[in-house]
Amino acid sequence: MRFLVTGGAGYIGSITNWLLRSKNHETVIFDNMVNGHKEAVGDTKLIIGDLRSKADIASVFEKEQFDAVIHFAALALAGESMQKPFEYFHNNIDGGLNLLEAMRAHNCKTIIFSSTCAVNGFPKKLPVTEESPIAPASVYGASKRNFEEILEWYEKVYGIRCARLRYFNACGALPDGTLGEDHTPETHIIPVAIKALVAGEPFRVFGNDYHSPDGTCIRDYIHVLDLADAHLKAAEYIAKNNMSLTVNLGVGKGYSNMEILKAVEAVTGKKLKIEYTKRRWGDPDAIYADNTKAKQLLGWQPKYVELTSIIETAWAWHQKHPKGY
Known part of the structure; x- marks a missing residue:
């Protein structure tokens, strides 16, 4: 198959691109390079452009043909989204609409969409299923849910098939350490913990008063290669069945922040200095x-179901790229 990968120079996009190839x-990768890295693209054709520009994305489809689009490009920080709602809606919804219109104009009928468990907000019942209540608690979550609904209507009206893949917490790297996680700022617990450990700086745990065995919050951590594999399988599913789908992508098990930190210590053989601060909103x-x-x-x-196997790959990446790309 031939894919357009939007946001393909970013973390999950670049590793999915690697797996596809x-x-x-x-x-072909389309990325505005605000959060992307040319080093993560390899020899893949990279088109630099912005989905908010109709002309930028239309020109790609005028010159190239694709069997499917894998749509990663988005702003994705829940906290930041509450300070920048316009930017999040403009980027994640208007940009997505421009992509869909370009697809429609050039008869590209399949899109694999990076959605999120943030569409579920604060779930009252666990585990979260695809039928769990939709109640986003952030602008980011709302922008992703709104685009899920747009995809439903583009299927009904134009026959564009879609996979809505609701990620939980992406983590890890290629096992050989060649591709991995390099965000500015970095907000994900595993890379932040590793960087703090290497620098000999304290790691701040946001809250130890949660309703959990050790008082820290619990999340589902899914390895980025398992996510990438699900994107390819979703594209193959649509090609075979001509049907859309919505699925959760997690390992199906939660780990607390303290369990993550203990696993980081076990893998690296180093001891973290831990400080507690108040919960994040x-x-x-x-x-x-x-x-x-x-x-x-x-x-x-998912192949990476044990914390240590995930963190070993993140550690390999950080050892090879202590300052990122």
């Missing part, structure tokens, strides 16, 4: 996935 699929006590539907529909099975 390793399986002999053709790819909007952090639920716990959230983890029921991934049964993804397994049944896609024949997908």
